[in-house]
Amino acid sequence: MNEQQVKECITSIISGNTDSYRFLVEEYKDSVYNLVFKFCGNFSDAEDITSEAFVRAYKNLHSYKPGMSFRNWLFSIAVNLARDILRKKKFKPGSLDVTMLLEESDVNIQFSDDADNPEEIVFNKEEKSALLGAIHALPEKYRVVIILRYMENMSFDEISVLLQKPLNSIKTWVSRAQKILSKKLGKV
Incomplete structure (x- = not known):
């Protein structure tokens, strides 16, 4: 989905076609989940934060500015929500399961191709x-x-x-x- 299609989808949602929101969720759910997982390193928290980010995005869709990338706007909501929740939970850096992060997320850190x-x-x-x-x-x-x-x-x-x-x-x-x-x- 390109930015123009996203904007058309948002216009449709704001006009009352709430079913169109599922297209945005399908388009961005994996990238939002992966971003959030990189912050918290916990599958359950990442799922909860991702779901809440989409709920908040839907509730605040009227405040989205068409000149901004929808992906970045959605990431902003997800990052702020993750930071707030992790602060409340008193996130400890040691709670990250690096093995799971390496195996399950799309972390792409390149080293030697040799x-x-x-x-x-x-x-x-x-x-x-x-x-x-x-x-x-x-x-x-x-x-x-x-x-x-x-x-x-x-x-x-x-x-x-x-x-x-x-x-x-x-x-x-x-x-x-x-x-x-x-x-x-x-x-x-």
């Missing part, structure tokens, strides 16, 4: 696991921007709009997070 031998494959999986664990141990604001930037491939501008923070703050947070990760992972 991984033909089993030792290299195991080493790459261990590197990914260490990296994901280090990301989840970051302070919340750094974790959020790293996930959006490198796992969701969002631009600094998109992250700035999504989080409603100044562009320079986003760039600074990404830079600081990279330094923390480099230090934790033993890289200069």
Whole structure:
């Protein structure tokens, strides 16, 4: 579904055709779930947060601005909801099951393509696991921007709009997070 089709679908929903909302849910449910799962590392929480994000998006569809990417608007709702819920639950970075995250989500962290031998494959999986664990141990604001930037491939501008923070703050947070990760992972 392209942005024009999304806008037509939204117009239809606002006009009273509430059945059209299921098309938006079908289009975005996996990407929202994967994003939320990367934040919380727990299937049950990710499902609950994803469902609630779609409920809130539906209730607030009138506030969607057609010039903005619907995907980013929906991600904004999901990210804010995930942050709120995880704060209330007193989320601990150690609660992440990195193995499940590697196996079950669409986390796509690329290392060497030369991984033909089993030792290299195991080493790459261990590197990914260490990296994901280090990301989840970051302070919340750094974790959020790293996930959006490198796992969701969002631009600094998109992250700035999504989080409603100044562009320079986003760039600074990404830079600081990279330094923390480099230090934790033993890289200069």
